[in-house]
Amino acid sequence: MVFRKLTTLLFFGAALSQSTATVEKCRCIPEQPCWPAAAEWKAFNRSINGRLLVNAPVAISCYKGPRQDASECALITKHYSNNSFQQSFPVGYSYPLQPDCPLIPFGEEADVRCALGEAPVYTVNASEIEHVQSAVAWAKSANIRLVIRDTGHDLLGRSMGYGSLQVWIKYLRKGIDYHAQFDRGVNRKAATLWKGSAFTIRGGYTWADVYTEAAKRDLLVVGGGTPSVGCIGGWMQGGGHGPATHDFGLGADNVLSAKVVLANGTLVTASSVENKDLFFAIRGGGPGTYGVVIETTVKAYPTQKVFAQTLAIASLSGNTSSFLDTVADIYQGFPELAKSGWSGYGQWTTAAAVPFVANFTTSYTHAFANFRQPRKEAERAFDSITSKLVAKNGSDLFVSISYTETPDYAAFYSKFSGVEPPAGTYGATSGRFLDEQSLLLDRSALMKALETLAGTSKQQTTNVVEMFGAPYGQIGIDGKSHPLSGVNPAWREMIVHHIVARSWTQNTGSASIRRIQNDILYAKGGALQVLAPKTGGYMNENNRLDPDWKRDFYGAHYESLLGIKRLYDPADVFFCPTCVGSDRWEVMTESGQLCRTRAH
Known part of the structure; x- marks a missing residue:
């Protein structure tokens, strides 16, 4: 592809054409005469x-070339898989890793040239709101593709775009303000009122930053499960979940107000009484397409004890069918567990690349939390599942169950969720909400889906469980009481996001990659869709190639x-793949240029 051949040797002194003519049907790219001249970029800077x-x-x-540096390469090699390290670069990505400039040993002859590929050409490293406004205005006037980035922690690559200008808000940090009692101001007569504490997150902070401020005051906030996730970007605007979600709701539902830079450059407030439609959209209706969110105010709650269970299961016999039968038992127990206040995260595989539990590669593990039940009642909720596991323990299965009580949410998060995973590998994912009907109505249908999801030993497939039991927690309650929430309505009925x-x-090789992508999207993703045909999936943890992304990610x-x-x-200044309105545009295969579709 031509667009993958643009190397990083783009600098202000490059010989670019002086023409500033716009292209009506397509965004300008560096190879074209309409691309701004070097002098214009300097003036903008x-x-x-x-x-x-x-x-x-x-x-x-x-890589060999003018930018080669042994000491810098050694530093990058050492920290390359660190999320925070990747996020310190304007085009460093946790997910996906850059395929156009993979990490290689220093000075080694590479099969590919080190190129930007789909990463933006320039970045406005905004430290003031005015910088964001200027970036939007410049991209609009120069007819250049604009992308928005908070931290770059995005499975779908929505903050990437060939030949684009990026507005980066990581260093736009004006403080995290605490409100002992949220001052509703003009919201005093609004339908949605909040009388408790709140934090105003003024810029590109991560949840690690906000969790620290909350813990100082014995409070908790609904934030990401990974500390390096940005607070006000795609996580929140796409819905946003974390360990506290079952009892305190989605991240989007916890937003009380926001400040947004619009496509016309103006800064507006979005709340339940100001720009209510925009408030609805940014609270779960997808990121990167309505404006640049530069500030949000979110609810805070008194911290509390958390009771946790960790479960680890491994197959001793190597009998995959028996193991999947146990997984089905656990899945079918999720609705009752949710009713009793349990929620959390887990994963399983029948063919891990390395031992997953103890020395076994066929295994299941989870860490679940209970915020509201006393210990005895919380443990009792697991009796049905536990009895089935104990019956197989030592013969067919290795089973380990443990319980822990932490004095507050901060201690729980640090122990069970506050670990920073390595930056993502190359891969493909697909996800879907499983409601109560899909879990309980037909055991044979559930087993058939699990068998497909398990894959073969050579595929080394991983399955992730995010169990929130929405109808029996705050997600379901908020769906009834919060009309100004743009999250996919399927969220309100989900038990598990798989x-x-x-x-x-x-x-x-490219052919093998295509086979893996097709297997995940159509075979395994298709099995999930057959099991739960009327639901959808969480847009932030899904596949950008989903052909039915409008229904799956946004629903009604x-x-x-x-x-x-x-x-x-109206002029589509903002664009990102699978974002609302993005079907009016397409990326040209050969050039990487963003152009309007023929229908538009």
Whole structure:
């Protein structure tokens, strides 16, 4: 592809054409005469106090060429799989890792050139709101593709875009303000009132930052399960879940107000009485398409003890059918567990690449939390599942069950969820909500789906369980009481969000990659759809190639959200794949250029 051949040797002194003519049907790209001249980029940089960065791939110092540097390559090699390290670069990505400039040993002859590929060409490293406004105005006037980035922690690559200008808000940090009692101000007569504590997150902070502030005051907030996840970007705008979600709701439902830079450059407040339609859209209706969110105010709650269970199961016999039968027992116990206040995260596999539980590669594990039940009642909720596991323990299965009580949410999070995973490998995922009917109505249908999801030993498939039991927790309650929430209505009925994933290595060929992607999207993802045909999936943890992304990610809200998109961004200044309104545009296969579809 031509667009993958653009190297990182783009700098202000490059010989670019002086023409600033726009292209009506397509966004300008560096190879075209309409791309702004070097002098224009320099002038733009001066207007934003030197905040314009020329992007280069993270690993470029390891490649032969003018940017080669042994000490820098050694540093990058050491920390390459660290999320926070990746996020410190304007085009460093936790997921997916850059395929156009993979990490190589210093000075090694590579099969590919180190190129930006789909990463943006320039970045506005915003430290003031005015920088964001200027970036939006510049991209609009120059007819350049604009992308928005908070931390870059995005499975779908929505903050990437060939030949684009990126507005980066990581260093736009104006403080985390605590409100002992939320001042509703003009919201005093609003339908949705909040009388408790709150935090105003003024810029590109991560949940690690906010969790620290909350713990100082014996409070908890609904944030991401991974500390490095950004607070106000795609996580919140796509719905947002974490360990406290079952009892305190989705991240989007916890937003009390927000400040947004619109496509016309104006800064507005979105709340339950100001720009209510925009408030609806950014609270779960998808990121990167209505405006640039630069501030949110979120609810805070008194911290409390948390009772946790960890469960680890491994197959002693190697009998996959028997193991999957046990997994089905656990899945069918989820609704009752949710009724008793349990929720949490787990994963299982029948063919791990390395031992997963003890020395076994066929295993299941989870860490669940209970915020409201006394210990005896909480343990009793597991009796049905436990009795089935104990009957097989030592013969067919290895089973380990343990319980822990932590004095507050901060201690629970630190012990069970606050671990930073390595930056993502190359891979494909698909996810779907499983409601109570799909889990309980037909045991044989559930078993058939699990068998497909398990895959073969060579596929080394991983399955992830996110159990929130929405109808029996705050997600379901908020769905009835919060009309200004744009999250997929399927969230309100889900018991589990099931994610299936496969990975590949840096050296995997394109044909093999396509087979893996098709297997995840159509075979395994298709099995989930057959099991739960009327639900959908969580947009932030899914597959950007999903052909039915409008229904799966947005559900019945899509047309309403599209109307809001048209109102606030009629010229489509904002675009990202699978985001609302994105079907009016397509990326050209050969050039990487973003162009309007023929229908539009």
